[in-house]
Amino acid sequence: MDGTGGGARHHGGGRWRGPDTRGRSPLVRGRVPAAVAAAGAGLLVFHRAVPDAGGLGSLLEAFLPWLGLVVPVLFVAALVRRSAVALVVLLLPAAVWGALFGPLLLPADHGAADDLVVVQHNVADDNPDPSGTAAAVAAAAPDLIALEELTPAALPAYTAALSGEYPHHAVEGTVGLWSKRPLTGVRPLDIRPAGIGEDWNRGLRAVVGTARGEVAVYVAHLPSVRIRAGGFASGLRDDSAARLGAAVAAEQVERVVLLGDLNSTVDDRGLAPVTALLDAPRRGFALSWPAAFPVSRIDQVLARSVTVTGIRALPATGSDHLPVAARIRLGT
Structure with missing residues (x-):
């Protein structure tokens, strides 16, 4: 019983650290959500670098806080893919969004x-x-x-x-x-x-x-x-x-x-x-x-x-x- 339980626990952890049932490594199966997370963080920080051809830059900036939605969406994707790499990279857009817009969520200062x-x-x-x-x-x-x-x-x-x-x-x-x-x-x-x-x-x-x-x-x-x-x-x-x-x-x-x-x-x-x-x-x-x-x-x-x-x-x-x-x- 102890051996079986330990094996099950090892197998569950391995699903995060080792190959999945299709033989994909943690890095490979998490590369898409990780790339999207990194791109989201980059857009939040460097949105002024987006060309304004056709007003694209202004359009992005008009709805900039909504880029934060990539965080919960990619969090679910990382869990589904069991990718620790994607979860770690996801900290980037979460931290950037929090620094830019987090203070707006705080109560008004009436000190x-x-x-x-x-x-x-x-x-x-x-x-x-x-x-x-x-x-x-x-x-x-x-x-x-x-x-x-x-x-x-x-x-x-x-x-x-x-x-x-x-x-x-x-x-x-x-x-x-x-x-x-x-x-x-x-x-x-x-x-x-x-x-x-x-x-x-x-x-x-x-x-x-x-x-x-x-x-x-x-x-x-x-x-x-x-x-x-x-x-x-x-x-x-x-x-x-x-x-x-x-x-x-x-x-x-x-x-x-x-x-x-x-x-x-x-x-x-x-x-x-x-x-x-x-x-x-x-x-x-x-x-x-x-x-x-x-x-x-x-x-x-x-x-x-x-x-x-x-x-x-x-x-x-x-x-x-x-x-x-x-x-x-x-x-x-």
């Missing part, structure tokens, strides 16, 4: 008092319930509310629903900002891409006074991107992002908060003119689009000389985007 709560929402120009949407974003009790895709027909409903708690507001074209505190220095923000008509106005800038000093608040809605037969069309978005980045770089107020639908994630190289100047939230994935099954956060809260301590998605409204709420610490 010190946050000074501002803000909400960002693309309300959708075909939203059937503007009043209900306004009430939903106000329910988060933010200090500032930024809205995009405002239409002339729906604007009175938003204004009426928000004016009680947010008596200070500014609207430029299809974007608006509602505030509990007075707004000064309000002006349009010219982020219109080359070749777009002069009636296109999707940006504004205002200054909000706080107990810790002034904060320049930008509201922006960058052009949409399209996936076409020829690739990922992002030229207009990228042009608008470059203009937005130039405006932020020229801003004289030190503290800056950007609220907007930027039509991609902070990992997308097309937003580099903006993300090189502004910091992303420290905590929270807050996937915001599409509302029915969110796979990406394209609604952003970015900042300079202040800290966005956390961001979260709010319940769905009548829009195809989810609202996002963020907490901001102004510092001294």
Whole structure:
């Protein structure tokens, strides 16, 4: 009995260390999942090296966190193949993903008092319930509310629903900002891409006074991107992002908060003119689009000389985007 049991245990271990029933060594039978794991880790680390022909690089970066799905899939494959080699190599993408995105899974840092709560929402120009949407974003009790895709027909409903708690507001074209505190220095923000008509106005800038000093608040809605037969069309978005980045770089107020639908994630190289100047939230994935099954956060809260301590998605409204709420610490 002892000999038989010991033999069975040896045989079970040998299925990991020795040849399988088809005579394949552990290295051979694990080479496919190991190669895919190594490639996944390489893409996570060196995604900027992927050529942007046809927008391929931007498309990859727009969904970069989802590369982490290779880890559980390959884990199962390694178990099925009984490959210790594949399991070891699988540690590479797991470690890289954890380093890049793991902190976003941690609870928001509320160790010190946050000074501002803000909400960002693309309300959708075909939203059937503007009043209900306004009430939903106000329910988060933010200090500032930024809205995009405002239409002339729906604007009175938003204004009426928000004016009680947010008596200070500014609207430029299809974007608006509602505030509990007075707004000064309000002006349009010219982020219109080359070749777009002069009636296109999707940006504004205002200054909000706080107990810790002034904060320049930008509201922006960058052009949409399209996936076409020829690739990922992002030229207009990228042009608008470059203009937005130039405006932020020229801003004289030190503290800056950007609220907007930027039509991609902070990992997308097309937003580099903006993300090189502004910091992303420290905590929270807050996937915001599409509302029915969110796979990406394209609604952003970015900042300079202040800290966005956390961001979260709010319940769905009548829009195809989810609202996002963020907490901001102004510092001294």
